[in-house]
Amino acid sequence: MNITDTIQSGVVQAVKSLYDADVTADSVNLSPTRKEFEGDYTVVVFPYTKLARKKPEQIGEELGQYLKDQVAEIADFNVIKGFLNLEVSDSFWTAFLDDIYAKEDFGRQPANGQKVMVEFSSPNTNKPLHLGHIRNILLGWSTSQILDAAGYEVVKVQVVNDRGIAICKSMLAWQRFGEGATPASTGQKSDHFVGHYYVKFEQAFKEEYKAWQASEAGQQAFASWKADEKAVKKAEKALEEKIRKAKGKAEREGKTFDPAEYTLEKHFFGSIYKNTYFNEHSELGQAAKAMLLKWEAGDEEVIALWKQMNDWVYEGFDETYERLGVEFDKLYYESNTYLLGKDTIKAGLQDGVFYEKEDGSVWIDLTDAKLDHKLVLRSDGTSVYITQDIGTAQERYKDFGVDKMVYVVADEQDYHFQVLFETLKRLGEPYANGLYHLSYGMVDLPSGKMKSREGTVVDADDLMAEVIAEARQNTEERDTLNDLGKAEREAIIRQIGLAALKFFIIKVQPQKRMVFDPKESVDMQGQTGPYVQNAYVRIQSVLRKGGEQDLQAAAEYTTLETIEKALAGQLYAFPGVIQEAAANYDPSGVANYCYDLAKQYHRFYHDFSILNAESDAAKAFRLKLSQAVAHTLKTGMQLLGIEMPARM
RNA sequence: GGCUCUGUAGCUCAACUGGAUAGAGCACUUGACUACGGAUCAAGAGGUUUCAGGUUCGAAUCCUGACAGAGUCACCA
Structure with a gap:
């Protein structure tokens, strides 16, 4: 008990x-x-x-x-x-420490017989991974590790969004502007290579659109829209709101506000008409859409190109995943799953879960669950996003028979998952009560939102390289690792850099939007990953020097210092921290726990001598205590995907 | 406009789910190694927890209403 x-x-x-x-x-x-x-x-x-x-x-x-x-x-x-x-009583704490100090897996719970699936990362295949994906991946990975430690059997999966208009854009741009280039011929990392053509497409489209806006056809489109008083009135209102926000933002940041950027014409072309133009007038848009149709029809040439582009991207992704230290048990490809779910909709129609409108479209009425009516099948019989999500959920249950499914997806899809889960519940799916949307806030930069179109995204590979470079510089200043071989030294430097990055992101509660300051993320002092690693490294150093000590003498240490009791108490809380993190699907508590424990240990280390303790009993006890702290820190950080070096 | 999330020190974040004098880090000021690793430790300064009501012995936390930011309300994904 x-x-x-x-x-x-x-x-x-x-x-x-x-x-x-x-x-x-x-x-x-x-x-x-x-x-x-x-x-x-x-x-x-x-x-x-x-x-x-x-x-x-x-x-x-x-x-x-x-x-x-x-x-x-x-x-x-x-x-x-x-x-x-x-x-x-002191004897309670000494008995507790005696029990756990040698257990490397202290805190981990025995298997509970339940199986949970965690879906995370789930990128599009048209461009490389960025900072937003990193938050997603770190959350997914650490949640998986935590659930595992809490006794679940965990299946880690990702859905690869490998089809659709986006990848066709990259394909088309490569076809037109690539001149047969390959990642090998340009020396680019292969996912960046593909992303380069996606950007190229967007640039070309932008130019095309801009020229069209000035043309007679463009001006006419604007003029005829302007004749619609109702639409104009609505747009003016939206524009006013936009201006108000932009002004407020400029004021907060001490920048100047340029009203010329917010004319009705710019608003019309930028927000209202863009999709219409892409779908109905753009040559590039037509070509991309034609390519998508050919893909769906199984056109050999298009399929071959599609495979080539995706293979390039996967090669790059694999490298990034490996650098980040994550892996998956199974990948689901959207190209295989995008047609799933239709049969379920038809069966659900029979059972009255869904209803059909006159035009043949199929809907579900969720108004009594405080949601809305939601389309699940188009009038032409084709599926929408939620249709395939229903099918994919069933597919996964067939594959693994899991009790729970966790979806790590940004909070912009909160509503979608409410609808999806409610729908699966009404379909009577056996896992319906074990569904959880691990929703997280977007990552902002100090300069504001990340926008791929404005080139303000932080690339995942660049970011990792940056923190590792910073760790390298810090390490070189200290020359503590000079006696090690280069490979060994680099491995430690990598662990330190990634610890800084990962800890910086995971310590924030998922639902909160977070501000990512690249300057702060490479910090290695204070509330950081390397700070926690340092506590561990200090212990390893002490253990190397005093490890031969016979720890039996600890039994005679009967009066504990306040801070020793505090440390024991903190260790005692560790299993509960894991369980709570698992129950809430929230790794941030584990990160904060590790920091608190490291901080307490650093203080203890400073205030009391271990190897030169006042008695053999005290020395033995403190060695046990240190060992227990080291194991706990290592386990805790491992749950966050952070490795602990023996030296740094 | 409806719904959802967020609002805590100059900045980045905590606060054990309703408990004691709201805590850390960064930045700033000042101290601490001829002792186990200074990526450390200690001290100082920094707060009307956005605002106004309410519930409670007790509220950053729960309720109501404002205000601010973000998201969402597609036969897009």
């Missing part, structure tokens, strides 16, 4: 015997004691004032005395206002 349960049930008994009232163990408000007070755990006694009809201080005293008398692990207590601070 663990100590928190022991205390809680002790309080239940105390309340029963002292006040003849029944409370549940769950309701006992128990938390670690704040560091400015004496004690290890604190019980809040305010809730018992009514049933005891006494003052909080008095209740605290009575409960404290009862626990001290009846519960062996409680050595002492004090009461401040309505807070009962309990002191756990």
Whole structure:
């Protein structure tokens, strides 16, 4: 039985015997004691004032005395206002440490027999991965590791969006402007090579569109739209809102606001008409669409080109994934799954889950779940995004029989997943109650939103190279690794750089939008990944020098320093941290836990000598404590996908 | 306009899910190694938790209403 349960049930008994009232163990408000007070755990006694009809201080005293008398692990207590601070006996902590210090897997839970699938990354294949993908991948990976540590069997998958208009754009641009170039011939990383042609397409389209805007046809389109008073009025309103926001933003950032950028004409061509132009007038747009149709028809030449482009991209992605240290158990390709789900819709139509409109389109009415009516099949019988998501979910269940599915997807799709999950529920899918959308906020730069069109995206490969370069520079300044071979040194430098990057991103709660400052992300001091690594490295250094010590002597160490108890208490909390992170699908708590533990250890290390401790008993005890901290830090950081070097 | 998320120190983030005097890091100021790794430690300064009400013994946290930012409301994905 663990100590928190022991205390809680002790309080239940105390309340029963002292006040003849029944409370549940769950309701006992128990938390670690704040560091400015004496004690290890604190019980809040305010809730018992009514049933005891006494003052909080008095209740605290009575409960404290009862626990001290009846519960062996409680050595002492004090009461401040309505807070009962309990002191756990030193022998409890030494026994606990004795139990865990040699366990490298401390904190991990035994298998619980449940299977969960985590989907993450899921890129488009027309351009390389960027900072946004990195947040997604780190969240997905660490959540997978955490679920695994919490006892689940985890299946990691990604959906590769390998078809559609976007990849056709890259293909077309390569065909027209590529002149037979290949990644090998240009020396470019192959996914960047493909992305280059995507950008090329967008540039060419932009030029084409701009020329058309000035042409007679373009001006006429604008003029005829302008005749529609209602539409113009609506657009003017939207434009006003846009201007107001832009002005506010310029003001906040101390920049000048240029009203010439916000004319009605620019708004019309930029926001309102762009899709229409692409679909109906653009030569490039027509060509890209024609290519998509040919792809769907299975045209050999187009398919061959498509395969070539995608292969290039995959080669590049694999490299990036490997550098990041992530891998998947199975990949689903949209080109294989995009037709799934139609049969389910038809069957659901029979069962009355869906309804059909006169034009033949199929819908689901979710108004009683506070959602809307949602189209699930077009009037021409073709599928939409949600159709294939329904089919894919069923496919995955067939493949793996999972109890839960976690989708790591940005918060712009919150509504989509609400609709999807509700629909699957109504279809009676067996896994419907185990669906979770791990929604996360977009990553902003200090300069504002990332926009691929404006070239303000932070490339994943560049970013990793940058943090590693910074780690290299820091390492060279210290010359602590000079005796190592180059390969070994580089491996450590890589671990340090990636620790900085990963920790910086994972420490923020998923649902929050985060500001990513590249300058801060390469920081290696303070609340950072390398700071945590440093605590681990210090311990390794101590263990190398004092590892021969016979740890039996620790048994004679019976009076712990405050900070030693605090460290033991923190270690004790680790399994709970993992369980909570798993239950909430939130790795940020693990990151913050690792930081707190490292910080506490750094302080302990500074204030007390380990190898030159006052007695053999103290030395042995502190070695055990250090070893336990090292294991815990290593496990915790491993859950975040961060490796711990033995030296740095 | 409807719905959802967010708003905490100059900046980046916490706050054990309703508990004590709201905590860290960065930046700034000042200290600490002839001792186990200074990527460290300690100290100082920095707050009307966006605002106004409400519930409660107790609110950054829950409720209502404003305000601000973001997202979404496609026979797009």
